[in-house]
Amino acid sequence: MSTEKKVADLIGQELDYWVARAEGHGVYNAGNSKWSPGCWVISKERKLLGYLGGTHVPQWSPSTDPAQGQPIMERERLEIIPNHEGGWEAGSEGSLEASAMCVSFCGSGYAGATMLIAGMRARVAKAFGSTIRADGNSR
Secondary structure (H helix, E strand, O other): OOOEEEHHHOOHHHHHHHHHHHOOOEEEEOOEOOOOOOOEEEOOOOOEEEEOOOOOOOEOOOOOOHHHHHHHHHHOOEEEEEOOOOOEEEEEOOOOOOOHHHHHHHOOOEEEOOHHHHHHHHHHHHHHOOEEEOOOOOO
16 A cells, blocks of 8 residues: 655655656666665666765756756746745746745745755656655656
């Protein structure tokens, strides 16, 4: 039996795993497509994009590496605004209210301590909705 997890709660390597899935990349770990530290991320063109955690380089970490995360946010036209709690809110183009105060109270965006975390959560939600299956498979 699988349990669901809110996209708003994804962080770190698990968030990066789901971004890879949202981008259509393969994520592999000794033939297993479930998330775990040390997985490698392969593009649709069969190019190694990086590793999830571990000590291998390059790392796949769009939620912390602007060189990986910002192009995704630009291509997907994600809007990002500051919220009143000192963090950021992100959502699909046209989905955020003009007021950062409203975003927090209206729940129209995905929050994060950084722009990249908020943006990557919004990217995952755009692909899979507000929840994902905790077993590493999309719904």
